[in-house]
Amino acid sequence: MHGPVVPGWLLMALCATAGAYCLLRTRSESGEGRRAARAEALMGFGMAAMAVPAAVVPPPAWGWAVYAVLFGGAALRALWFARLDRHHLHHLVGSVAMVYMALTMAPGAGAGHGVHAGHAAAVAGGVPLLTGGLLAYFAVYVLRSGARLIPVAAASGGGAVAGGWGARPELALACRLTMGMAMFAMLLGL
Template sequence: MHGPASSGWLLVALCAATGAYCLLRMRSRVEEQRRAAGGEALMGFGMAAMAVPAAVFTPPGWIWSGYAALFGAAGLRSLWAVRGGGRGRHHLHHLVGAGAMVYMSLAMAAATGQGQVQGQGPGQGHGHGGPGVPLLTGALLLYFTGYVLLAGVRLVPVGAAAGGPAAAGWGDRPELARACRLSMGLAMLAMLLAM
């Protein structure tokens, strides 16, 4: 969120490219894939916007509350999908991701309310009340570390089993969808570490 400018721009590029690919995936013929891709596109573009280095653009303080409301609504949608059955695990992951975005947005809102966005070390200026890693940040770091490791392991067999050229369109390529999810998980880890 407010780290060095070069790593911030790399994070913006990764998240924006992932969001753009997820928009392409929304053209899939499978309704469930289209729905999941829409949520992932929102997450990718939202993460890209939040990762813009503060040296380039410091958003007004109210924008963080807007992000919290947007991702809160996305989390409620995921909660509704989890309740409805279907692919519950993936919707549960979307729920955790939306919750993490709400958490980071509220932390940034608290930091801008105190005027402490730039020049803070880890664990400072985000409403934590002291040095160190807060419990929720630590829990989210553990979750996304596990998710990234699992997504990486799941990506290997799909790529090896592909064999020849795939007949599926861009929206229906499981290995690209998994690579997209892996990159967003890595980006989420980077954003949480920057807090």
């Protein structure tokens, strides 16, 4: 990710922690819950890898293409499973946003034959309308997730949960909230 080093590392640590918790959730979930936890773990780890500051650890030139292919596949998977559960529509939007960021952050994005300077700058910095739409989506998602988190945390009572760490609904919501905020921050950096 292009930008300051310390916020990049903090964002990377936050996303990796969220991805690790989602991976832990796959052990206590089954069926649709497990599928969603896997998709969220992939998103968390992918965002963590993409958030590593490029000034410290420069990604290989082909790395952005790998992100685009990986999250393109995740978008197709989310589209397929969206027929079973609407939550996968959010995974679809997140995966498309990751593909979009990978394509706009790639070195030389838009620098090809026959591309004039104004178009190359728009492609390299992203399409402002698409970036704005994704920012609006993730801002609303974060606000809704935060509002849903408050009643779940109050209802759980803070006691021990029978299923262990993986079965805590307030942690799953906090994880989604964290990744939504991280996605917003990464899009803001475009």
